[in-house]
Amino acid sequence: MKLYTINTGNFKLDGGAMFGVVPKSIWSKQVPADENNMCAWALRCLLIEVDDxxxxxxxxxxxxxDAKFFGHYYMHGDDTLDGSLAKQGFTKDDITDVILSHLHFDHCGGSIVRNGEALVPAFKNANFWSNERHWQWATQPNEREKASFLKENILPIQESGKLHFAEVQDGASIIHPAITVRYAYGHTDAMMLPQMEYKGRTAVFMADLLPSVAHIxxxxxxxxxxxxxxxxxxxxxxxxEAAEKEYVLFLEHDANNECCTVQKTDKGIRLKETFKLEDL
Structure with missing residues (x-):
């Protein structure tokens, strides 16, 4: 197995929204905000090469x-999905499977592209993996969350005939023998967290259960x-569990840190170290 970091750009979100009840006077020491209270975040994906x-x-x-949509999120940086894949010697046509942790637009928007007036899969040779519970949640959204579930990102996946649902058994799924999917239900219903053994360590894709080290x-x-x-x-x-078993946590939204480990302290679980995936 080989793991690759795939950076697709950076964006900004409101700092207060990202840290909930924690006051700005505290969180801003770790994640500085601009004059509009916006903080920079990564759109970092994980590529897994295993067997064929x-x-x-x-x-x-x-x-x-459109430009109005992206204007809300201040996209910046030079990284793109195509560019990051190319750095590793791949193209989108090489992708065989796409695991969607959940269907919020910043996690699945790259699944579908425009081809004239049509909306078609960006990965023409890939199967797409979600789970039935989350799919129903996303396609019949509540009023609070529906702005994050964009039909143009989601429905064309099903229409392509390439959508597959991971079967949940005992709180986990196996999409490939080397990839186990854990589930979390707090951020959104049935979010998927892929887990794998890599270089003698357990690595977990954290999605929005742990957006950054500042959220530990x-x-x-x-x-x-x-x-x-x-x-x-x-x-x-x-x-x-991660502290006890020394898991490697792959961070999707941390603008500065790709991976981290955590440890038990007198103040609870805290950051142990940060590092790039390629340094593991």
């Missing part, structure tokens, strides 16, 4: 939305989370 499979976990925002302390829960007390419980249990 090339599996991409999430794919960023894509580029099919338990009260640091995003205002975007649908069920914050569930997130709190899930984070506590997972981080204790």
């Amino acid at each position: 499979k090339l599996v991409l976990v999430d794919n960023g925002m894509g580029d099919k939305q 302390p338990l009260p640091y829960v995003m205002g975007y989370d649908m069920f914050p007390l569930t997130t709190l419980k899930e984070k506590k249990a997972f981080l204790e």
Whole structure:
């Protein structure tokens, strides 16, 4: 197995929304905000090369939305999905499988591209993986969350005939023998967290259960989370497990850190170290 970091760009979100009840006077020491209270975040995806499979976990925002949409999110940086794949010697046509942690636009927007008036899969040779529970949640969204579930990102996947649902058994799924998917239910319903053994370590794609190292302390829960007390419980249990078993945590949204480990301290679970995936 080989793992590759695939950067698809950076964007900005409101700092208060990203840190929930934690006051700006505290969180801004770790993640500085601009004059509009916006903080910079990564759109970092994971590429897994295993056997004859090339599996991409999430794919960023894509580029099919209009200027008004992107104006809300201050896209910046030179990284693109195509460029990052090319650096590793791949193209989108090489991808065999796309695991979508969840269907918020910043995680699945790159799944679909415009071809004239048509909306078609960006990865023409790939199967797309979600789960039935989350798919129903995203296609019949509640009023609070529906702005994050864009039909043009989601429905064409199903229409392509390439959509597959991971079967949940005992709280996990196996998409490939080397890739186990854990589930979390606080940020959105049935978010998928791929986990794999790599270079003698357990690596976990954290999606929005842990957006950045700044979110390690338990009260640091995003205002975007649908069920914050569930997130709190899930984070506590997972981080204790991660500290005990020395998991490598792959961070999707941390603008500065690709991976981290955590440790138990007198103040609870805290950051141990950060590093690039390629340095593992």
